[in-house]
Amino acid sequence: xxxxxxxxxxxxxxxxxxxxxxxxxxxxxxxxxxxxxxxxxxxxxxxxxxxxxxxxxxxxxxxxxxxxxxxxxxxxxxxxxxxxxxxxxxxxxxxxxxxxxxxxxxxxxxxxxxxxxxxxxxxxxxxxxxxxxxxxxxxxxxxxxxxxxxxxxxxxxxxxxxxxxxxxxxxxxxxxxxxxxxxxxxxxxxxxxxxxxxxxxxxxxxxxxxxxxxxxxxxxxxxxxxxxxxxxxxxxxxxxxxxxxxxxxxxxxxxxxxxxxxxxxxxxxxxxxxxxxxxxxxxxxxxxxxxxxxxxx
Numbered sequence: 001x002x003x004x005x006x007x008x009x010x011x012x013x014x015x016x017x018x019x020x021x022x023x024x025x026x027x028x029x030x031x032x033x034x035x036x037x038x039x040x041x042x043x044x045x046x047x048x049x050x051x052x053x054x055x056x057x058x059x060x061x062x063x064x065x066x067x068x069x070x071x072x073x074x075x076x077x078x079x080x081x082x083x084x085x086x087x088x089x090x091x092x093x094x095x096x097x098x099x100x101x102x103x104x105x106x107x108x109x110x111x112x113x114x115x116x117x118x119x120x121x122x123x124x125x126x127x128x129x130x131x132x133x134x135x136x137x138x139x140x141x142x143x144x145x146x147x148x149x150x151x152x153x154x155x156x157x158x159x160x161x162x163x164x165x166x167x168x169x170x171x172x173x174x175x176x177x178x179x180x181x182x183x184x185x186x187x188x189x190x191x192x193x194x195x196x197x198x199x200x201x202x203x204x205x206x207x208x209x210x211x212x213x214x215x216x217x218x219x220x221x222x223x224x225x226x227x228x229x230x231x232x233x234x235x236x237x238x239x240x241x242x243x244x245x246x247x248x249x250x251x252x253x254x255x256x257x258x259x260x261x262x263x264x265x266x267x268x269x270x271x272x273x274x275x276x277x278x279x280x281x282x283x284x285x286x287x288x289x290x291x292x293x294x295x296x297x
Contacts, residue, residue: 008192009036032067035204039190041107042203044074054111061107086111172285182244198234205241209271213257219284222275253277
């Protein structure tokens with residue numbers, strides 16, 4: 001995967017993250033995408049206060065305001081530092097043209113001490129709970145790479161694969177159904193020149209929990225207000241992460257969605273989001289030029 005400026009969400013300069021075109025969102029002009037905001041919150045927690053022998057086991061971010069295409073910075077602090085539990089909080093702040101500094105998101109990461117499983121038997125997801133049978137065929141992958149090759153910075157290796165019912169495709173319009181959805185994704189770098197860590201990759205992949213749950217026949221009109229990721233381990237390699245819809249409920253303009261996250265060896269994490277009606281900015285993937293967005297981003 002290319003890890004230069006074209007395949008990253010931000011560059012880092014003088015303590016600020018400067019958004020690159022890949023960070024653009026489809027929700028509105030000059031807005032940042034969820035994985036970009038979640039990615040810098042996860043990066044700040046892990047970079048500032050990650051510790052050998054402690055694993056990031058739960059990440060939660062509250063998305064207070066729409067993040068704009070502006071210089072962004074993070075402030076991290078330790079809330080608890082014990083023998084088995086470390087809790088780190090991160091503020092994501094933006095400098096607005098008015099001169100005000102605005103809090104757009106706040107993340108919390110729980111690091112737990114690694115050890116051994118306690119004795120005794122318990123129910124757990126079976127060892128064969130994998131997604132190996134769902135991998136797109138070589139013919140599909142080759143066709144997608146050809147379709148996305150051309151002018152512009154888009155790297156076909158990053159092309160997401162969407163699943164709706166029984167068919168894998170890069171065409172989001174073709175997956176605009178009321179069937180259960182999944183996606184195979186490969187994360188770009190949070191910051192140019194720094195390949196994403198397994199934790200960053202997991203958080204950015206899990207942000208598609210909202211898309212997997214809220215994407216229906218008319219597109220997506222629920223926007224997530226938060227993201228929680230619970231991890232029992234980190235992904236085993238630098239390959240793709242599969243995010244599969246597990247549950248979705250919606251009442252009175254409020255929805256909840258959960259997903260399972262898988263790598264080549266099986267399930268390793270769970271995603272959860274709440275979302276609110278945002279129909280005024282609804283995204284219809286059947287009419288949006290997604291390849292154009294890829295090329296520009």
